[in-house]
Amino acid sequence: MSPSFHDALANAAAPLIAEIKPHSPKTGPLLAGRRVADIARDYAAAGVGCLSVTTGAWHGGDPAMIAEMAATGLPVLRKDFITSQRHLEESRAAGAAAVLLTCTLLRRADLVRLADAALCLGLTPFVEAASARELDGLSLPDGAILAINNRNIRGKETDDGGVEQSEELFSLARSRHAGLLVSASGFMKPSDVERAMAAGFDGVLVGTALLSGPDPVGMTVRRFLQATNSRAVPA
Numbered sequence: 001m002s003p004s005f006h007d008a009l010a011n012a013a014a015p016l017i018a019e020i021k022p023h024s025p026k027t028g029p030l031l032a033g034r035r036v037a038d039i040a041r042d043y044a045a046a047g048v049g050c051l052s053v054t055t056g057a058w059h060g061g062d063p064a065m066i067a068e069m070a071a072t073g074l075p076v077l078r079k080d081f082i083t084s085q086r087h088l089e090e091s092r093a094a095g096a097a098a099v100l101l102t103c104t105l106l107r108r109a110d111l112v113r114l115a116d117a118a119l120c121l122g123l124t125p126f127v128e129a130a131s132a133r134e135l136d137g138l139s140l141p142d143g144a145i146l147a148i149n150n151r152n153i154r155g156k157e158t159d160d161g162g163v164e165q166s167e168e169l170f171s172l173a174r175s176r177h178a179g180l181l182v183s184a185s186g187f188m189k190p191s192d193v194e195r196a197m198a199a200g201f202d203g204v205l206v207g208t209a210l211l212s213g214p215d216p217v218g219m220t221v222r223r224f225l226q227a228t229n230s231r232a233v234p235a
């Protein structure tokens, strides 16, 4: 059996989740005529261990993209606004290994119920919080990943986001969840990734910057992968 998304990230040589997002609400179209399957192959060839894809209309996505990316053999996170058991089952049937659950969207009881249900289906819950308030009193099951979103999704992701958000919330996030902590979104350059890793995060998720750089995707990804080397040694 292939490892869970959680274990693939925990054991990755470089803990970067590389995302494909066809459209950014802030910067516009991101694929520039490239095919999703080809970009996913470029990510895999560069040494990425985990993939992510936005499947919602907001980002020009489609659930069929999950299978195109899973064809690389790497586990795929489905980023969409998941609110029901049916969405979880559809995600698994579409080939996802992990699902996004956002604190911004879900009531706390529903969030915890969906995280448990995802684990029962063999899916890793990737729980995103974007503020101290959303982390307050949060308690997640083992096997869940807690992510700090550096962008404001209430503002439809039209802000730049910033790694400061993750730096500020790291200690609180660690006190809420002993498992994997990821800093997600808004990384424009490898030095931002270095900052998140130095703050203590176990991994990062990058989308826009990998797709919109001036260089071929593989070259950009390698630079970001290298930046994950600055991981802080856990106390």
Ligand SMILES: O=P(O)(O)OC[C@@H](O)[C@@H](O)c1c[nH]c2ccccc12
Pocket: 019, 021, 054, 056, 059, 079, 080, 081, 100, 128, 149, 151, 153, 161, 184, 185, 186, 187, 205, 206, 207, 208, 209
């Ligand atoms: O392109 P960026 O800034 O690297 O961000 C990626 C990703 O985290 C972002 O797309 C995202 C964060 N939360 C979401 C919820 C749904 C869909 C997408 C998202």
